Amino acid sequence: MKKKYWIPISAIALILISWMMLGGDTDDSVMLTATPKNGEFVVDVTTTGELRAKNSVEIRGPQGGRDVRLFNLTIQRLIPEGTIVEKGDFVAELDRSEITGRLQDAMLELQQAQSQVTQVSLDSTLTLSQARDNLINLEYAVEERQIVLDQSKYESPAVQRQAEIDLDKARRQLEQEKKNYVTKVKQAEAQMSEVEADLQEEQNEVDKIRDLMQEFTVRAPANGMIIYRRMNNNSKVSEGSEISAWNPTVAELPDFSVMESVTYVNEVDVQKVSSGQNVVIGLDAIQNKTLTGNVTSVANIGEQRSGSNSKVYEVVIEINKSDSTLRPAMTTSNRIIVDELDDVMFVPLETIHVEDSTSFVFRQAGLSTVMQQVHLGLMNENEVVVHRGLSLDDVIYLSVPDDTAGVDRIYLEEAITSN
Structure with missing residues (x-):
């Protein structure tokens, strides 16, 4: 055959081969392919x-809010986040309206306690004064009975005996009242101790609230940059936010x-x-x-x-x-x-197909396609390692061919797949 005929014949043959590989229908989509890669494989x-x-100094608001029944504290004013501060600098101001009410209540309780102390003191003074006067009168009564007894020696035995009995009664009454006086003194002391303790308790409450009010002006405990803490809803502390008395942290110095x-x-x-x-x-x-x-x-x-x-x-x-x-x-x-x-072969995940728990790829084999079993390893979001079944020169499909009825299946040796 002459050389001039070889050129058109070759062109026609190439067209026929291409038409057969593409399925003979120009409307079908072209199958996308890939080849295995070799190199470092990372799972991440x-x-x-x-x-x-990692470490920071907390800037905290009032520490004793729960002791005075304050459970949520509202922030009125804050300096901007990111401000560089020195130790003692102003950071935040908290709303004092609720604690001011607590202080007024405590002051009223303190005044009542002071009045109670005054009342008990006056009562005790009056009671003990009357008891002392009674003792003096009883002492006089004993002296009088003694005089009557002394003068009765000129009287009949009956009169003398009556004088002795009256003197004895007067002495016993005096002794009893002396004991009663000691008891009354102790009672007065106990009552005073009780009301004075109440007064001290109320005074301590007032002092505690006043000291706590000083902490409503929050200052930096050290030098650093202000970073406000995140709250439970993931928002940062800001003006109008409420901080809990259980965790009064306002900001931190990182x-x-x-x-x-x-x-x-x-x-x-x-x-x-x-x-x-x-x-x-x-x-x-x-x-x-x-x-x-x-x-x-x-x-x-x-x-x-x-x-x-x-x-x-x-x-x-x-x-x-x-x-x-x-x-x-x-x-x-x-x-x-x-x-x-390091130095492993891997392919795109799209190329892997599973059938009955066995992994396959569709691989080109000359002009045909085969279903090749593969032994897989580590997998990441996009690719998977192939230990057996492919070489770097293989061409594999990214999707399943349209017609797989006549595709040959090539399986790995059992000893390889069981490893």
Whole structure:
């Protein structure tokens, strides 16, 4: 055959082969393919977190609110967050209206206690004065009876005996009243002690409230930058917020030398995360900056956070090195490294198909397609390691071919798949 005929014949053959491989229908979609890759394979969990200082000094409001029945304290005034303060500088002012009412009530109780002390003192003075006068009168009565007895020696024995009896009665009455007087003195002392104790208690209450009122002006306990604490609804303390008497923390002064990223991992991925794992950390505020850290704690109990339909678990990541650009509340992207493999082969997850618990890929074999069993390893969000069944030169499909009825199946040896 002449050479001039080879060119059109070859072109026609290529067209026919292409038409057969594409199924003979120009309307069918082209099958997408991929080839295995080789290199480092990383399994990770990616989350968004927020920076905070690992150590900080708390700025607290009044400590004894519960002692005076104050359980919620309203913030009236705050300095701006991020303000650099020195020890003793003003930070916040709390609403004094409720504690002022407590002070007025306590002052009224104190006045009543003082009146009670005065009343008991007067009563005791009067009672003891009357008792002393009675003793003097009884002493005179004894003396009178003694005179009558002395003069009765000239009288009949009956008169003398009566005089003796009257003297004896007078003496015994005097002795009894002396004992009664001692008892009355002790009673008076006890009553005074009781009312004076009540008075001291009321005075202590007034002093306690006055001292507590001084703490309604919150001042910085040390030098640093003001960072207001987050409340239960995840909002920060602000003017009008209420702080609890059980936890009257208003703000904190963070120590920037050691920073942490606090993040939350969903219940599906939390099983992969454990203390000690390496983390690659990015900062939204500084795009080109990358930090490293380690997971230091993983919460045992999940929580429901706003904006999430599933339970999440708090994970704390400590930044390895101090950095002067880091500030609390900066948003971080955290890539927690769960596992790493060097020099392994891996393919996209879309290429893997499971049938009866056996993993397959659809691989090109010349002009046809075969269903190749594969032995898989670690998996991340996009790819999976292939230990057996493929080579780097293989071409595999990202989706299932339209017609798989006549596709040959190639299985791995049992000894390989059982490993």
